[in-house]
């Protein structure tokens with residue numbers, strides 16, 4: 001199978017003038033027709049990895065917020081989180097190389113779980129990955145249709161021994177987090193939470209949370225996957241956050257709170273409609289809300305010394321960073337786009353809170369934290385921390401943490417929006433053929449190459465004072481260059497955005 005698939009892949013790439021794929025922002029991601037061979041190699045690689053470590057690993061098949069024709073592979077290590085940089089490089093080298101399956105591995109067998117989203121291509125790609133795993137002599141176990149964070153949590157939980165035979169216990173994820181939520185929230189939360197499921201897998205799994213939490217939280221589902229061919233189409237968090245529009249099936253009611261998930265339920269935004277104005281709660285505000293509460297709880301026990309840090313990206317609104325550092329007195333750090341970078345950076349703190357502006361994030365903590373928090377009798381904080389999916393940023397568990405906090409702090413969405421005021425910002429994207437020529441600094445806040453393009457960008461920006469900023473970077477998930485501009489005046493930001501886009505159009509191959 002390998003030589004035949006490899007040749008097919010080579011010809012397909014050649015015909016469409018594409019290069020070999022790389023393990024990007026969140027794994028391999030491309031139009032699904034390019035992914036058969038990649039899936040096969042990923043299966044073999046992960047199969048071998050599990051046979052060399054005796055740990056259970058995972059491959060999630062999803063392209064999250066991307067178009068329905070795209071798909072991808074996200075590798076889930078034994079404890080959730082991300083592969084190391086070295087492992088990422090190795091998997092990329094393995095996919096590109098002619099290396100055949102090595103028969104000698106440290107152990108005779110290994111186990112790899114495979115999960116998938118609702119895309120039409122996901123099922124056949126799942127079969128290909130399973131065949132690759134078998135080729136490596138490992139056991140592939142199909143977990144079926146699950147959200148990415150649910151999948152990562154199940155892999156993590158089974159490696160920790162919290163649950164066995166996860167192939168028939170996908171709902172362990174629901175039970176585990178509902179149980180904690182019901183310990184935290186004893187009486188009904190006012191109002192109704194409307195959850196837009198992006199017509200994807202999150203919308204399907206939310207049903208179980210809706211049923212299990214019915215006594216304390218009223219959930220209404222919209223775009224919950226009945227029209228799966230419309231995945232991410234005019235709905236979901238990416239649509240709401242990037243297009244700044246309400247999702248389809250939106251119905252206004254002043255007593256409702258609104259939340260949108262993305263296609264594989266790892267991102268979350270909340271929003272409100274106030275006098276016909278859509279106001280969006282992006283990732284930065286979740287970080288602020290969670291940090292405020294954690295800090296407030298820790299202050300009850302001055303003897304308890306734990307470090308807290310917040311990790312953001314160049315897309316974070318500068319007003320949030322200012323609030324975090326100046327008002328909350330918490331350290332804020334920038335990492336490159338992609339939760340793999342944020343998740344790693346968050347481990348530098350005892351409690352690390354990371355969020356991308358698009359609503360992908362988590363509160364993660366080191367092993368000793370729960371024990372310490374218990375010793376100091378901060379039982380509510382302990383439950384709150386346990387509510388955060390430790391395997392990966394999770395839209396559904398982040399909803400539970402948010403609902404608990406808004407209720408406890410007696411805050412509504414307007415109160416949350418009033419904590420600080422965002423600077424106006426604008427994000428656009430330009431489809432290009434050669435995004436790789438763009439290089440930025442590590443934090444992705446400034447362009448480094450091509451030098452002549454950088455000089456032209458600097459020239460444009462020199463016309464504005466330094467309260468304005470723009471960042472230009474190649475996407476890791478789409479064939480686009482992203483432009484993000486921020487500053488005090490909306491009109492000026494639009495002007496900056498259009499000038500930068502014009503410049504890029506004249507410079508790049510479109």
Ligand SMILES: CC(=O)N[C@H]1[C@@H](OP(=O)(O)O)O[C@H](CO)[C@@H](O)[C@@H]1O
Nearest residue numbers: 025026338339356358475476477478
């Ligand atoms: C600006 C933006 O939202 N970028 C997203 C997007 O990455 P890009 O590399 O920008 O395409 O998809 C990633 C995976 O979901 C997500 O981690 C990231 O935040």
